[in-house]
Amino acid sequence: MKRILYLTTALLTTASVASAQFTANSIWYNGSEKITCASESSKSFMFEAEYWGDDGETITLTKTSDNNFNVLTSEKYSAFERTKSAEYRVVDGHKLLLFKDENGNILKHYEYMDHDMWEAEILKGIHSILDGTYVDETGVKYVFDGEDLTMGNNKLKISLDPEMFYILRVNDAAEYWWTVTTTGINIYNVSEGEYGPVQGNVWHRLKEVSPNGRWDFLSKEIVPENFMWRYPSGLIRIIRNEIYARHGYVFNSADLKNYFSKQPWYKPLNNNAAVKLNTIEALNVELLKANETAAREGTDDEEIEDGL
Numbered sequence: 001m002k003r004i005l006y007l008t009t010a011l012l013t014t015a016s017v018a019s020a021q022f023t024a025n026s027i028w029y030n031g032s033e034k035i036t037c038a039s040e041s042s043k044s045f046m047f048e049a050e051y052w053g054d055d056g057e058t059i060t061l062t063k064t065s066d067n068n069f070n071v072l073t074s075e076k077y078s079a080f081e082r083t084k085s086a087e088y089r090v091v092d093g094h095k096l097l098l099f100k101d102e103n104g105n106i107l108k109h110y111e112y113m114d115h116d117m118w119e120a121e122i123l124k125g126i127h128s129i130l131d132g133t134y135v136d137e138t139g140v141k142y143v144f145d146g147e148d149l150t151m152g153n154n155k156l157k158i159s160l161d162p163e164m165f166y167i168l169r170v171n172d173a174a175e176y177w178w179t180v181t182t183t184g185i186n187i188y189n190v191s192e193g194e195y196g197p198v199q200g201n202v203w204h205r206l207k208e209v210s211p212n213g214r215w216d217f218l219s220k221e222i223v224p225e226n227f228m229w230r231y232p233s234g235l236i237r238i239i240r241n242e243i244y245a246r247h248g249y250v251f252n253s254a255d256l257k258n259y260f261s262k263q264p265w266y267k268p269l270n271n272n273a274a275v276k277l278n279t280i281e282a283l284n285v286e287l288l289k290a291n292e293t294a295a296r297e298g299t300d301d302e303e304i305e306d307g308l
Helices: 017-021 118-130 233-245 254-261 279-297
Strands: 002-008 027-029 034-040 044-050 058-065 068-073 085-091 094-100 106-113 132-135 141-145 148-151 154-160 167-170 174-180 184-193 196-208
Touching: 085 279, 106 279, 118 154, 132 184, 174 196, 233 254, 233 279
Parallel strands: 002 058
Antiparallel strands: 002 044, 027 034, 027 106, 034 044, 058 068, 068 085, 085 094, 094 106, 132 141, 132 196, 141 148, 148 154, 154 167, 167 174, 174 184, 184 196
């Protein structure tokens, strides 16, 4: 399905900041969705958004400053209904469009790409969850690395479907269902149901034992939205605080202190003031924190104590 977005600005010249932000045919991704700038002028920008299972709607962004917009949507109930503002931001060379709620929390984020690689970006987000080193209940080692899987001494190939990202296909034959757990992933057998694959009995429970931790890539890559969707808010809190832990942050919360003290790579410092995040890490902390907030507001789960 497609949804149309109109970005309306004050009178600007083609050399203005906004014109540099959004150019005709520019493509923006958030890990599972893409928006394409269909046209541009000195006053407005029209975007077409595409993702699975949604009806079209109109989003209007009215310029309030060089990089900020007010947001209005034509649909009462939509993925953008809580969005009140948007911000264009450049972080370490990454061009971003951030949609926010009335409190300034980021609800959706899109990154500019110089060519159409929608499916590749979706798969990249899924692989960022799977990639790592694990052991199963019997001590067999599993190493997921992109499309390569080493299981004990066996070298295998895996493939993923962007539309059924919970299905893991091995050597283009056997299919398995996988889910995220607090310590790694579980892999299940799959049977064919009336409407498609059905999760069966657990095949193996895998515990992550990667020497550098589960989410070290967040020091150099922006977290995709479809990465965050796979985790409960409590685990997102752990992921967010791991960014600090990698710099030696000393935690006051008992659960965080207990969790990170068990990580072989964790080296606590004596002074938290010495902890400095790079620009990618700082953005990821902001995005992960916003995801935690949104998850709590959207469920009846018991509130989880903040770590930082």
